[in-house]
Amino acid sequence: MLWFRNDLRTHDNPALHYFLNTSCGSSSDSPRKAIFFISEKQWLAHDWSLIKIDFIKRHAAALVDELANLNIELSLVEVDTFDDQVNYLTQYCQAHNVDTVFANSELEFNEHQRDLNCIKQGVPLMLYEADVIVPKGLVLNQSGSMFKVFTPFKNAWLKQVRTAGFDYLGKITRADDKETLADNKVKSVNNIIKSDGLSGTWPLAKEYEANVFSTFLQTKLTGYEQCRDIPSIKGTSGISPYLAAGVISPRYVLIALLNRCPDLLLATDSPEFSWLNELIWREFYRNLMFHEQKLCKHYCFKEQYQLITWHNNQTMFTAWCEGKTGYPLVDAAMRQLNQTGWMHNRLRMVVASFLTKHLLIDWRLGEKYFMQHLIDGDLASNNGGWQWAASTGCDAQPYFRIFNPIRQSERFDPNGEFIRKYLPELSSIPDKQIHFPHKYMEQNNISGYVKPIVDHKEARLKALAFYK
Structure with a gap:
């Protein structure tokens, strides 16, 4: 079984990749099972905005159709809280003899506790990492600790990517010999999602990648350093909602960037590097929270x-x-x-x-x-x-x-x-x-x-x- 969380995408999705490359859970001609929990009460308790929730719902609805082409049936289940998610999964795994639940890990403290509770309840959870380019905890200083200053972290991060590279799984497409789900099944699941239109001015990830992001790389990247601080013009990529919602992979972003500027990892004084620098800041903050979980609890880093x-x-x-x-x-x-x-x-x-x-x-x-x-x-x-x-x-x-x-x-x-x-x-x-x-x-x-x-x-x- 596949459990989607903050990763509603088929592109560079480790949990989906390994789920499809095992024989667990279904015969070759029957649809595999996947689940996504719509937990608005929990999201609101974590101060998620209504526009972000709508953005997530739109991508969940789109993913139903996309997964159907991979012979995967995505169920969108409405439950209130993380505890309800644990209870639902526990009962489902017992009832259907599920031997593995594939999922991508989440960084935040409450999400981590939820996953530990799943494991304690017997849910056979197999976790992968999908939210960063370099695995968290790998970029450390000489004493084996997390960097406390960004620039040394950036230098060590760049060295890691230059020497070891990074895993990139690419896009998963439908195999020709797989039958897709019936249209009526897809529609019955899809009806659960009701978008209120709040995020309607933001295109779905596939459209963003094909149009907005590609245009940014072609026409705006070289001028980003000069235009990034001018709020009256659209000089930025607008990619942050897609990374925050997990509907676009940061590794996909780096691949696209390197295809455009192959020497960028070495050309740290180039105008284009200032945009990559923002991606590394994102990596820095996620590593920081990984090492300092007190930050999830509203503690000041400087005590x-x-x-x-x-x-x-x-x-x-x-x-x-x-x-x-x-x-x-x-x-x-x-x-x-x-x-x-x-x-x-x-x-x-x-x-x-x-x-x-x-x-x-x-x-x-x-x-x-x-x-x-x-x-x-x-x-x-x-x-x-x-x-x-x-x-x-x-x-x-x-x-x-x-x-x-x-x-x-x-x-x-x-x-x-x-x-x-x-x-x-x-x-x-x-x-x-x-x-x-x-x-x-x-x-x-x-x-x-x-x-x-x-x-x-x-x-x-x-x-x-x-x-x-």
């Missing part, structure tokens, strides 16, 4: 910050959430998140710094809010990014480095194009004044935009004293 008494002003937090801080770039970024379920990466750093340094609000509140709204919510990357901004994490920016949201706006949205898109109340403000328009608006008797909830210079001094 000296664990007992900080954050100010946590609810009025200010609400203003931040709603994009009403009086700092245009911060507000435009938060409104982009609230309206689209996504936020440009440069802006994620800006708003996270503002919440933790200007408002002195606990990074965990921001981390939670992001997870509850992002289509690409991923615990390891989200936690790593927030602790980086709050200076509480591994390889974080020092506490005395505090983003100036006005200067960030002037540098990365110089003409105010992004700001005007999400703050129409500032559409008439000149480019030079739009980054902090309050004095100009007062002089010209213009209203309609909120006053700043803190003064940047004062907030900066308070933050320095607070952290010190």
